[in-house]
Amino acid sequence: MPALNHPRPHTETLANGLRVTLRHAPNLKRCAAALRVAAGSHDVPLAWPGLAHFLEHLLFLGTARFPTERALMAYVQGHGGQVNARTSERSTDFFFELPQQAFAGGLVRLSDMLAHPRMNLDDQLREREVLHAEFVAWSQDAEAQRQLALFDGLSPTHPLRGFHAGNRDSLPVAQAQFQQALQDFHQQFYQTGQMTLSLAGPQSLDELKAMAEQFAAALPAGAKICQSRPVSLMATPDESYQQVAERRLNLLFTFESLPDTSPQALAFLCHWLNCAKPGGLLAEWRAHGLADGLKATPLYQFAGQAVLHIECSLLTDACAQVIREQLLDWLSFFAAQQDWPELRHEYVALQLRRQQVSSALQLARLDAEQLEIGLSEQGVSALKDILKKIGAVDNFNDAWHLPTPNPFLQAPTPTANAGLIRGQTSAHRGLRTFAQDRSRHRREQSPMQFSQAMPDNTDEGAIYLRWRLDSAPDNNLQASLESALQTLREDARQAAVDFSFSASGNEWLLNMIGLQEPMPTVLEHALKTLTAANVGVSREQPASAALIPIRLLLKALPERCLQCTGAVSDDVQHLWSGARWDGLALGLSAQTQAAIGLALSRIPGAADNALPPAPTIDSQHVWSNVECSSSEQALLLFCPAPTRTLADEAAWRLLGHLCQTPFYQRLRVELQLGYAVFSGLRQIHGQTGLLFGVQSPSVVPQTILQHIEYFLNGLPELINGLDDASYNSRRQALADQFALSTLPNAQAAELLWQGKLAGHSSDYLTRLPEAILHVERSTLLLAARRLNQAEGGWHVLANAGSPATPWQVTK
Structure with a gap:
């Protein structure tokens, strides 16, 4: 396994009390900041539930120095980054990721919004309506209510039993007492003593520290405040309780007075409980027809308290008692394993692997958690104490086994230098033979294209495999194939290779991204699983996770864009026999390319390097209804570019870039249509389009569409309202997002995969920023007119509505 540089960040406390963690990672292309404030929803005065969440929202509304259109969210989005925040029980987190050249500007904006929030009453009243819309959606969401009900067995006086979301009733903005409480909460907790700043990037530690010091200087200094300790979790001597309903067993274990190392102990325990591999607990339950799902999660941890939730998906409710008994028996077996040396070794290996391919944002957020890598000796002691409190005993069934080791975490056998033939050394690398030239020609003509568009001197790579089928796979077949891949996917994920196998219409797509070293073996195992003759097809409808309407529409969008009709098949061998495939491999070293040869020889179907592009809707207006049980309304509008040319893509990208902040400002802030409002550019099956989305608790889809149309009609005014300097700056900022030196892998x-599907050459990422810089104002105004005239078509997905002409309704 390749060595990881600096698996632990540098940590210190600055002179004004700000605690910082600094991670210098030369391999990173971007930088990230994660700020944790030690104050959350349980630190709010009882009279004002939701105040902490409300304040988090207010902080994003801009400041006198950086108004909304130049504030952190608009700034990060304008540079192609990521930004978000989250209010938890005892902490509030703010985090963003940006290209290196824009990172300092993000830090300045974050510190300014934390220190000088804009809190005028009009802003507060508008934002309270947004929180109320979130509350309405949360109160109607079945999964959210199930999560809340998990705490029903706790003491009624513990804050976990309270209401903390915030709504119109709990946030009386007009009252002077509320305004005073809001100011007091901000002043008490939003100061350096209560904050931890984590920075991750390619900069040196000295550069990162200088940024942290500049950030700290803009904040009010203060000393750390001891957050109030909650009452006991349980009102009775019991330390656990259970809930059984709808073939679901929820076991909840509560803990008091745990040591500081208990979070790492619980994380280690949950990892091995959740392992679905042969030898694990879930594998035994499945083999005996007792349960088909297990998920262990720490729901709450603070000041020595913890709540461990173990959810079991039962095949029948009658299995609940047996499941509980076997769980406690397995935990007793697990507790007897003499400090778990093999499991601890593998656990460290998978954590280091994941860090090796983590983004700057993932690393910064990991550092903010301040968890140790692996399970320390102190963590071992904490875990033993936790297992004893759960009820582990010395007497247990000796038939249990530990999960089998992850094969992808083992160091591979070194292979000979790729590209050399017998008798050659690296000194002969420039001398090619006729046989090598023929091999190279075959590789370049192969439907599996080995692209040099991404550098091959890093640890990471990507593989895409696409099959065009004669029929669309049956939903039950697709679910069975995904289920068969489940254990393999988890093993691969632990080894830093994320892969998925998805179906859209009559296409299958297998793609993997991450550490390239284990990729050849992972691909070989995946293909073997997918083509197995004994893949069973479940006759039960596949269970789908409850999704809010807008997420349900996003999930359905790729398939609806294909507009495939025709036969559906559940015969996997028949589907493979008529399949045609092509693919793209990116960033793979010569050694990995050589190692992947065996897997490529096992790809089912006929190779085809000339698969036609996906169909387009041209100038049609297509409306797709997607069934959803929610009472909320949601709509997506996808507007493809008229052609797949690079010029049209560049114009569409610039339109999307300029729309993002004004669209959010108009529909969410001013019109308050809902809390889920977004716009941006999306590429689907090689087709570039603008995507607009809204979820609303009260406004019907046809009205949402009217608001979007009104906004789009105003695009010429928006474009003409930019002076030349602003226009050129925004265009340059967009072009800079596609520099390979800063673009995450x-x-x-x-x-590059979408570029291949669109028919672009391998220098697509080089030509795209150049095309963006050539989009003049007149060209963009023409693109806005073509967008409004739907030259590329308009495709709406909604969970309600029956529009009139010109819309064509599909199911």
Whole structure:
């Protein structure tokens, strides 16, 4: 396994009390900041539930120095980054990721919004309506209510039993007492003593520290405040309780007075409980027809308290008692394993692997958690104490086994230098033979294209495999194939290779991204599983996770864009026999390319390097209804570019870039249509389009569409309202997002795959920013007119509505 540089960040406390963690990672292309404030929803005065969440929202509304259109969210989005925040029980987190050249500007904006929030009453009243819309959606969401009900067995006086979401009733903005409480909460907790700043990037530690010091200087200094300790979790001597309903067993274990190392102990325990591999607990339950799902999660941890939730998906409710008994028996067996040396070794290996391919944002957020890598000796002691409190005993069934080791975490056998034939050394690398030239020609003509568009001197790579089928796979067949891949996917994920196998219409797509070293073996195992003759087809409808309407529409969008009709098949061998495939491999070294040869020889179907592009809707207006049980309304509008040319893509990208902040400002802030409002550019099956989305608790889809149309009609005014300097600056900022030196590998790989599907050459990412810089104002105004005239078509997905002409309704 390749060595990981600096698996632990540098940590210190600055002179004004700000605690910082600094991670210098030269391999990173971007930088990230994660700020944790030690104050959350349980630190709010009882009279004002939701105040902490409300304040988090207010902080994003801009400041006197950086108004909304130049504030952190608009700034990060304008540079192609990521930004978000989250209010938890005892902490509030703010985090963003940006290209290196824009990172300092993000830090300045974050510190300014934390220190000088804009809190005028009009802003507060508007934002309270957004929180109320979130509350309404949360109160109607079955999964959210199930999560809340998990705490029903706790003491009624513990804050976990309270209401903390915030709504119109709990946030009386007009009252002077509320305004005073809001100011007091901000002043008490939003100061350096209560904050931890984590920075991750390619900069040196000295550069990162200088940024942290500049950030700290803008904040009010203060000393750390001891957050109030909650009452006991349980009102009775019991330390656990259970809930059984709808073939679901929820076991909840509560803990008091745990040591500081208990979070790492619980994380280690949950990892091995959740392991679905042969030898694990879930594998035994499945083999005996007792349960088909297990998920262990720490729901709450603070000041020595913890709540461990173990959810079991039962095949029948009658299995609940047996499941509980076997769980406690397995935990007793697990507790007897003499400090778990093999499991601890593998656990460290998978954590280091994941860090090796983590983004700057993932690393910064990991550092903010301040968890140790692996399970320390102190963690071992904490775990033993936890297992004893759960009820582990010395007497247990000796038929249990530990999960089998992950094969992808083992160091591979070294192979000979790729590209050399017998008798050659590296000194002969420039001398090619006729046989090598023929091999190279075959590789370049192969439907599996080994692209040099991404550098091959890093640890990471990507592989895409696409099959065009004669029929669409049956939903039950697709679910069975995904189920068969489940254990393999988890093993691969632990080894830093994320892969998925998805179906859209009559296409299958297998893609993997991550550490390239284990990829050849992972691909070989995946193909073997997918083509197995004994893949069973479940006759039960596949269970789908409850999704809010807008997420349900996003999930359905790729398939609806294909507009496939025709036969459906559940015969996997028949589907493979008529399949045609092509693929793209990115960033793979010569050694990995050589190692992948065996897997490529096992790809089912006929190779085809000339698969036609996906169909388009041209100038049609297509409306797709997607069934959803929610009472909320949601709509997506996808507007493809008229052609797949690079010029049209560049114009569409610039339109999307300029729309993002004004669209959010108009529909979410001013019109308050709902809390889920977004716009941006999306590429689907090689087709570039603008995507607009809204979920509303009260406004019907036809009205949402009217608001979007009104906004789009105003695009010429928006474009003409930019002076030349602003226009050129925004255009340059967009072009800079596609520099390979700053583009994360996963994004670069997906862009190159979409470029291949669109028929672009391998220099697509080089030509795209050049095309963006050539989009003049007149060209963009023409693109806005073509967008409004739907030259590329308009496709709406909604969970309600029956529109009139010109819309064509599909199911």
